[in-house]
Amino acid sequence: MEMYRSHVLVCAGAGCISSACKSVQSALLEHIEENGLTGEVKVVETGCMGPCDLGPVVMVFPDGVFYRRLKPEDAAEIVSEHLLKGKVVTRLLHRPAGNDKQVAGFDQLDFFKKQTRIALRNTGVINPESVEEYIARDGYRALGKALSQMTPAEVVEAIKESGLRGRGGAGFPTGLKWEFTARAPGHPKYVVCNADEGDPGAFMDRSILEGDPHSVLEAMAICGYAIGANRGYIYVRAEYPLAVDRLEIAIGKAREYGLLGDNIFGTDFGFDIEIRVGAGAFVCGEETALLASIEGKRGEPRPKPPFPAQAGLWGKPTVINNVETLANIPPVILNGPRWFAGIGTEKSKGTKVFALAGKVNNTGLVEVPMGTTLREIIFDIGGGIPAGKKFKAVQTGGPSGGCIPEDYLDTPVDYESLTKLGTIMGSGGMIIVDEETCMVDLAKFFLEFVQEESCGKCAPCRIGTKRMLEILERITAGNGRNGDIELLEELSAGIKNSALCGLGQTAPNPVLSTLRYFRDEYEAHIRDKKCPAGACQALLTYYINAKSCQGCGLCSKVCPAEAIIGEKKKPHVIDTDKCIKCGTCKQKCKFDAIITV
Amino acid sequence: MKSLAELDKLREKLRQEMNVREKDHDVTVTVSMGTCGIAAGAREIVKALLEEMKEQGLSRVALTQTSCAGLCQHEPLVEVNRGNEKITYINVDRDKAREIVKKHLVAGQVIKEWTTPERS
Numbered sequence: 001m002e003m004y005r006s007h008v009l010v011c012a013g014a015g016c017i018s019s020a021c022k023s024v025q026s027a028l029l030e031h032i033e034e035n036g037l038t039g040e041v042k043v044v045e046t047g048c049m050g051p052c053d054l055g056p057v058v059m060v061f062p063d064g065v066f067y068r069r070l071k072p073e074d075a076a077e078i079v080s081e082h083l084l085k086g087k088v089v090t091r092l093l094h095r096p097a098g099n100d101k102q103v104a105g106f107d108q109l110d111f112f113k114k115q116t117r118i119a120l121r122n123t124g125v126i127n128p129e130s131v132e133e134y135i136a137r138d139g140y141r142a143l144g145k146a147l148s149q150m151t152p153a154e155v156v157e158a159i160k161e162s163g164l165r166g167r168g169g170a171g172f173p174t175g176l177k178w179e180f181t182a183r184a185p186g187h188p189k190y191v192v193c194n195a196d197e198g199d200p201g202a203f204m205d206r207s208i209l210e211g212d213p214h215s216v217l218e219a220m221a222i223c224g225y226a227i228g229a230n231r232g233y234i235y236v237r238a239e240y241p242l243a244v245d246r247l248e249i250a251i252g253k254a255r256e257y258g259l260l261g262d263n264i265f266g267t268d269f270g271f272d273i274e275i276r277v278g279a280g281a282f283v284c285g286e287e288t289a290l291l292a293s294i295e296g297k298r299g300e301p302r303p304k305p306p307f308p309a310q311a312g313l314w315g316k317p318t319v320i321n322n323v324e325t326l327a328n329i330p331p332v333i334l335n336g337p338r339w340f341a342g343i344g345t346e347k348s349k350g351t352k353v354f355a356l357a358g359k360v361n362n363t364g365l366v367e368v369p370m371g372t373t374l375r376e377i378i379f380d381i382g383g384g385i386p387a388g389k390k391f392k393a394v395q396t397g398g399p400s401g402g403c404i405p406e407d408y409l410d411t412p413v414d415y416e417s418l419t420k421l422g423t424i425m426g427s428g429g430m431i432i433v434d435e436e437t438c439m440v441d442l443a444k445f446f447l448e449f450v451q452e453e454s455c456g457k458c459a460p461c462r463i464g465t466k467r468m469l470e471i472l473e474r475i476t477a478g479n480g481r482n483g484d485i486e487l488l489e490e491l492s493a494g495i496k497n498s499a500l501c502g503l504g505q506t507a508p509n510p511v512l513s514t515l516r517y518f519r520d521e522y523e524a525h526i527r528d529k530k531c532p533a534g535a536c537q538a539l540l541t542y543y544i545n546a547k548s549c550q551g552c553g554l555c556s557k558v559c560p561a562e563a564i565i566g567e568k569k570k571p572h573v574i575d576t577d578k579c580i581k582c583g584t585c586k587q588k589c590k591f592d593a594i595i596t597v
Numbered sequence: 598m599k600s601l602a603e604l605d606k607l608r609e610k611l612r613q614e615m616n617v618r619e620k621d622h623d624v625t626v627t628v629s630m631g632t633c634g635i636a637a638g639a640r641e642i643v644k645a646l647l648e649e650m651k652e653q654g655l656s657r658v659a660l661t662q663t664s665c666a667g668l669c670q671h672e673p674l675v676e677v678n679r680g681n682e683k684i685t686y687i688n689v690d691r692d693k694a695r696e697i698v699k700k701h702l703v704a705g706q707v708i709k710e711w712t713t714p715e716r717s
Binding site for chain 1: 598599600601604605607608611612613614615617618620622625627628630631635640643644647650651659660661662663664
């Protein structure tokens with residue numbers, strides 16, 4: 001490594017890559033060379049910095065200036081003004097919603113300022129393909145400390161004392177899992193990393209794998225030492241090609257440095273890791289299905305017990321931890337369990353990474369201490385709802401979770417408080433919906449997802465979710481019947497009690513939680529054949545407001561059903577029998593004269 | 598990797614480069630890069646400072662630039678900030694730049710005769 005006076009960090013998370021950060025990067029390099037700055041300024045590709053909707057994003061150090069939505073054309077000015085003369089290019093800075101001024105320093109932006117980054121400590125800060133940068137930021141010191149200064153039992157004890165709980169969704173204490181596996185008879189033992197992140201809208205684990213792969217490798221080796229395993233597997237989805245690439249590079253580099261392999265840190269402990277690429281079945285995120293898939297069998301769950309701690313991979317004791325859980329391990333070992341336990345709430349320690357998606361200004365990746373309120377996450381960090389719309393609900397926990405309405409925005413987020421509200425922490429997907437989202441439609445979306453992903457092994461999930469989906473489909477199509485709500489509730493209870501795995505048991509949650517908080521919307525669909533949010537097309541009627549209509553005739557020209565008639569310069573009318581409710585007229589009308597009821 | 602000590606040695610070396618990305622620099626060295634500064638050769642000063650900092654193995658020092666400081670006749674200007682202490686060197690050339698790194702940044706001695714003339 002060489003010393004440079006300035007580092008230009010270019011976010012190369014999958015989000016920024018899709019907004020063409022690579023062409024910005026090459027433009028920067030080109031201008032840096034042109035200005036003779038090659039030996040002074042280094043351009044570094046990092047993992048996801050978090051503010052995905054602002055991509056491509058770039059940070060310039062040592063000043064810490066944050067530029068957003070860059071185009072290749074902007075590179076010349078950044079180089080000639082900022083990098084050469086030290087003058088910040090104001091027009092490329094971010095102006096947060098509600099601010100009247102642009103903000104230069106990334107640490108001055110609420111989005112970054114209000115976060116506490118433990119799992120994401122290196123993501124967006126280091127080059128994920130450089131083990132040297134990881135080492136420079138204390139990488140592999142935790143492994144070194146564990147191997148040379150702690151017994152395996154002390155490592156387990158430290159994780160237990162830290163209070164760390166599984167970040168994959170269920171929140172099982174990680175230290176206990178390790179202890180059960182360490183004590184279980186049987187040899188060899190295995191460490192498995194569950195990187196089969198499948199919830200719609202969730203991308204926490206992908207970002208960690210893409211941005212800081214070594215933190216996961218180091219944690220797996222620590223776990224191996226603690227439980228007496230010498231081999232680990234990372235089960236990662238094929239839909240994450242960049243994560244797979246960077247993991248492969250990381251494993252190669254770690255082996256080169258002797259941080260994986262035999263006799264790590266001069267001890268007789270050896271550990272190595274293999275990647276297993278999943279074929280994209282949601283159910284393979286369920287641990288028993290995941291293990292079956294690694295073994296080369298069909299990815300189907302099996303009943304528990306026995307738990308993987310007793311009989312996991314190839315029937316041997318196995319720890320399965322989620323990516324984010326693992327990313328927390330090295331800091332716990334380095335800074336001590338008490339430091340970690342000092343963050344968060346009484347029963348939920350540390351931080352949680354959330355992927356903000358949907359109707360929120362700052363979509364992206366954020367990490368906050370447990371106990372942060374939903375309002376802080378959505379409004380302070382997330383910047384609130386775009387286009388002046390009203391917040392309606394936040395969906396957490398993906399297809400296994402539920403919705404939280406506005407009344408509960410001040411709830412401190414932890415495992416228990418979310419369960420109490422009828423949802424779950426889940427892996428950290430947070431989908432924000434505004435007043436224009438129909439809650440029945442939202443529940444239908446998640447059920448469609450589960451239905452499609454149901455592996456089919458058990459009847460409650462295979463058939464039960466299908467029947468539920470059919471009911472939701474007819475409700476949103478305006479054919480809901482009296483008693484449908486009760487039928488949904490009855491089916492939900494049956495599926496929850498009898499499905500084989502977590503996927504099926506939690507599948508009714510989106511329906512149950514929307515019924516709990518938005519029952520009136522279901523009733524309006526069934527009884528009045530109306531969609532209060534105006535989202536279900538089948539339940540809308542299109543009218544022309546005669547007062548606003550100028551009689552320009554544009555709507556009648558674009559109507560594919562020839563349902564709009566009227567004389568020129570006089571108000572037009574829609575023949576509701578002919579109208580197919582496509583919405584084209586509403587989109588095209590320049591006078592907002594077309595209304596839906 | 599044979600021991601934790603070996604890792605720590607490597608880490609110390611790698612830190613020197615990575616410190617640019619930390620916000621807790623002990624010292625900030627700022628070179629004025631207005632039109633006046635550039636005309637007076639400030640680019641060369643930046644290069645000389647960086648070269649010497651590399652040679653001395655300095656970390657926790659941020660090397661930045663700023664625009665015209667209003668002392669155009671004294672350009673190139675180099676400002677060294679450590680805590681509340683602010684020292685401005687004037688009419689800096691390549692050799693002076695290297696001396697500033699060696700004496701001021703490494704040894705902590707301000708080179709008085711090159712600093713801003715006392716206002717009377």
